Amino acid sequence: MDLAFKLVALSVYFLVMIGIGLYAFRKTRGGEDYMLGGRSLHPFVAALSAGASDMSGWLLMGLPGALYVGGLVEAWIAVGLTIGAALNWAFVAPRLRQYTQIARNAITVPSFFGNRLYDRTNILRIAAGIIILVFFTFYVSSGMVAGGVFFQSMFGGPYVTGMLLVGSVTILYTLFGGFLGASYTDVVQGLIMLVSLLVVPVTAMFVVGGPAAMFESVREVDANFGSMISGGTFIGILSALAWGLGYFGQPHIIVRFMALRSSRDAKYGFAVSISWMILCVTGAVFTALAGLAYFQQNGPQLLTDTTNGESVFLDLAQILFHPLIAGVLLAAVLAAIMSTISSQLIVSSSALIEDLVAGVGVKLSDRAALWGGRIGVLTVSVIAVVLALDPGSSVLGLVAFAWAGFGAAFGPIILLSLFWRRLTALGAGVGMVGGAGVAFWWGMFEPDVAIGLFGDQHLYEIVPGFAVCLVLAVVVSLITPQPPRAAMEEFDAMVGSLRSGRIPERRADGTFVATGGVDPVRPAP
Helix, strand or coil, rough: HHHHHHHHHHHHHHHHHHHHHHHHCCCCHHHHHHHHHCCCCCCHHHHHHHHHHHHHCCCHHHHHHHHHHHHHHHHHHHHHHHHHHHHHHHHHHHHHHHHHHHHHCCCHHHHHHHHHHHCCCHHHHHHHHHHHHHHHHHHHHHHHHHHHHHHHHCCCCHHHHHHHHHHHHHHHHHHHHHHHHHHHHHHHHHHHHHHHHHHHHHHHHHCCCHHHHHHHHHHHHHCCCCCCCCCCHHHHHHHHHHHHHHHHHHHHHHHHHHHHHCCHHHHHHHHHHHHHHHHHHHHHHHHHHHHHHHHHHHHHHCCCCCCCCCHHHHHHHHCEEEEHHHHHHHHHHHHHHHHHHHHHHHHHHHHHHHHHHHHCCCCCHHHHHHHHHHHHHHHHHHHHHHHHHCCCCCHHHHHHHHHHHHHHHHHHHHHHHHHHHCCCHHHHHHHHHHHHHHHHHHHHHCCCHHCCCCCCCCCHHHHHHHHHHHHHHHHHHHCCCCCCCHHHHHHHHHHHHCCCCCCCCCCCCCCCCCCCCCCCEECCC
């Protein structure tokens, strides 16, 4: 009977997701709608969509588990991510929203690089598209693996059945609904995650006797739980904080900025996104606290994952609530997994159709781009499903590099594109390849550990990768001819239009009409 209640809750959840996808299908009429929602995304939707697609199952399983086992010192990664997200919304979002439209209406990150830097060869755009396509295909596969493992552990069913069910529902609403379908479902999924991370720890806290009794039980288990330095090292804390650098280069997150109605919406998005993150992270911390207290009082054998503690949220939800309610709360884990898969499918499809196909000179009509995007989602999905049929064949090791790889390859280029008008296409290309290469090499072979650079500690690969990309991009740009005059004018037009949030008109002579006036926006000397 318990299983039946859980299956009913999850079935309703799946039907709601498909229904939202069909609703978005009716609002998707062309290629730009499918890949970017027609640049009409409400900031509330953009904020929750960015958060839900970013956090994945880490927020409900990985973070509470790490805190449960290691104490509050494991929270530095959450601090780094929150700071990174805040800086991203405050500084990147408004400029990227303006610039992508001014730079000949770029609707993907690679096309923005190509248009912003006037790369006539399209090499920069194609290279960025390939990086996205390769990494996200494996990333999507890993999400499907997580869905299969979740079903296997929660319901005792076959791994492949669970993986195919989660993958099929996600593919279905993404295939039809496109960017809007992924974004609207992300809102529901983000709210489920938030409510679950508040309800579970609060309920558990009162079950164990209230806040005072909870903290007393935690102290009995681990007297140093509340210390953010006990058991930590400088390199370890630095590596955890450095996760925040990755935000600037994550295509499935920053594409939400490009889809905003206006650059002025970034302030609203900032408030919603950071509030959501702080509440969710706080909920994850208290899930670990309440879990420690509950299992200390009732026996640690009730915890399913005693090694990593990653089942603490799942176990509390099933122990403390009626199976129907538990099914809704468990849907939060699937929501985290599916929201990430759907966002990555859309970005992968866009890279395939908008960057690789268009990058080699194939011109598609708006309707052809719409159906091409759907074919792209289906293509990436099929490959990801094949990789995920066996959990060991999904090359999960690549997923560990994905955040660092994107952050190191794209992060500095995004920042320089938005804040430095002297950046050149060659500088961006060399920096992108250098950053991605160093991040991969550093993470795979750990040369710092091999030579004892920091003793036996490993510095997270995003730090050297990000630094190499930034230095190479700046140095190569300075020793190569300056960008075309048109690129300089577009940069100044973007800066001049930030206050109003309007897109300036381009005159026949290439200058821009200043927003709200008639004076041309010209490059500074």
